[in-house]
Amino acid sequence: MQVPPFSLDAQLDALGKELDQAVLQVLRSGQYIGGSVIGGFEQAFAAAMGVPHAVGCNSGTDALVLALRGLGIGQGDEVITASFSFFATAEAISAVGATPVFVDVDPTTYLMDLDQIEAAITPATRVLLPVHLFGRPVDMERLCGIAARHGLKVVEDCAQATGASWAGRPVGSWGDVGCFSFFPTKNLGAAGDGGALTCRDGQLAQTLRELAVHGMPRRYLHTALGYNSRLDAIQAAVLAVKLPHLPRWVERRRAIAARYRQLLAGLAGIQLPAAGVAGHSWNQFVVRVPACLGGAKACAGSCTPSADSACFGMPEAGCRDWLKQQLQEAGVSTIIYYPIPIHRQPAFAPLGYGPGSLPVTERLCSEVLSLPIFPELSEAQQQRVIEVLGAVVQPLIAA
Numbered sequence: 001m002q003v004p005p006f007s008l009d010a011q012l013d014a015l016g017k018e019l020d021q022a023v024l025q026v027l028r029s030g031q032y033i034g035g036s037v038i039g040g041f042e043q044a045f046a047a048a049m050g051v052p053h054a055v056g057c058n059s060g061t062d063a064l065v066l067a068l069r070g071l072g073i074g075q076g077d078e079v080i081t082a083s084f085s086f087f088a089t090a091e092a093i094s095a096v097g098a099t100p101v102f103v104d105v106d107p108t109t110y111l112m113d114l115d116q117i118e119a120a121i122t123p124a125t126r127v128l129l130p131v132h133l134f135g136r137p138v139d140m141e142r143l144c145g146i147a148a149r150h151g152l153k154v155v156e157d158c159a160q161a162t163g164a165s166w167a168g169r170p171v172g173s174w175g176d177v178g179c180f181s182f183f184p185t186k187n188l189g190a191a192g193d194g195g196a197l198t199c200r201d202g203q204l205a206q207t208l209r210e211l212a213v214h215g216m217p218r219r220y221l222h223t224a225l226g227y228n229s230r231l232d233a234i235q236a237a238v239l240a241v242k243l244p245h246l247p248r249w250v251e252r253r254r255a256i257a258a259r260y261r262q263l264l265a266g267l268a269g270i271q272l273p274a275a276g277v278a279g280h281s282w283n284q285f286v287v288r289v290p291a292c293l294g295g296a297k298a299c300a301g302s303c304t305p306s307a308d309s310a311c312f313g314m315p316e317a318g319c320r321d322w323l324k325q326q327l328q329e330a331g332v333s334t335i336i337y338y339p340i341p342i343h344r345q346p347a348f349a350p351l352g353y354g355p356g357s358l359p360v361t362e363r364l365c366s367e368v369l370s371l372p373i374f375p376e377l378s379e380a381q382q383q384r385v386i387e388v389l390g391a392v393v394q395p396l397i398a399a
Ligand SMILES: *Cc1c(COP(=O)(O)O)cnc(C)c1O
Pocket: 059, 060, 061, 062, 085, 086, 088, 089, 131, 133, 157, 159, 160, 180, 181, 182, 183, 193, 194, 195
């Protein structure tokens, strides 16, 4: 049995007819840019995210750029965020001319360590940009409290967390702006690129809307240098069909995560993600596979496993990479989010973060492994993942 990390097959079987119709309707209408299909989706999305305003745009990356521009962030400004994220989080900060300032993450939640924020604040700091990584919500009550005390804006990177909430309130409704991605593998995926911004302030929503269309409040009047970053009508039509299913899909993700947590709990050597907060939307189920403590070549089984890690005695690669390969050979596909932290990416070398500057982030990048999780993952497929993982890991632990 093959277990893919992600698949849309079953979803398309269920929604295919409706999607066909919705897409064909847009094609026949001839209104491919702008129009009621987009407006309708924006309203439905705003309602689902618990905010008065949502603005469609071309991608999650653009949503971040537009949010920062909309708040007037640019040259000379600093934005505090996490380096354990997809590259776009920091790329967007640099794209508007500002400087990303990274704080380390918590080793159990994988989220920005809120205890480290205040020490990173300087007179140039303007924005806190938390990332609800893997669908796990950041403690937004605390984060917004810190922002308020220091007069900072809050931009939420909700790209992986559509459908997640903190304290019963959807992510994206806490900060000044919420940034969502409809990349196909996210919790609500389009049939291509797409994104949205959420906010409570009507004036800001209007600014964001104009920035996304060439800084153009009315036809051929340009009051700002903006972008061509619209959500396509076809994508809005696809998303409008899918949106009503989001709560059920998130529930399925929660059930799959709970089952992984229950059935992998006894597997020594594999560290499970921290118990979910109620509002976790589980875009990924990410375990940690400790690297060989003895250091790659020196080890060969001679290193001493510590409390939270076990060396599998694999001399060539970190145990995570070796395990990934073993699983792949047994038909179970896994993914590494992310092998290189943002602050160690060549593109960000000019920022000057050396090796060891964010130790938890760096360690996670060498240990994390995402197991298959998507709403249509069958019980049999999940069972297979659990069996294969046990079959590979258990003999090593026992040895
Ligand atoms: C996917 C993602 C983005 C970017 O979204 P795109 O729609 O691919 O541009 C930004 N931040 C995070 C954390 C993401 O996972």
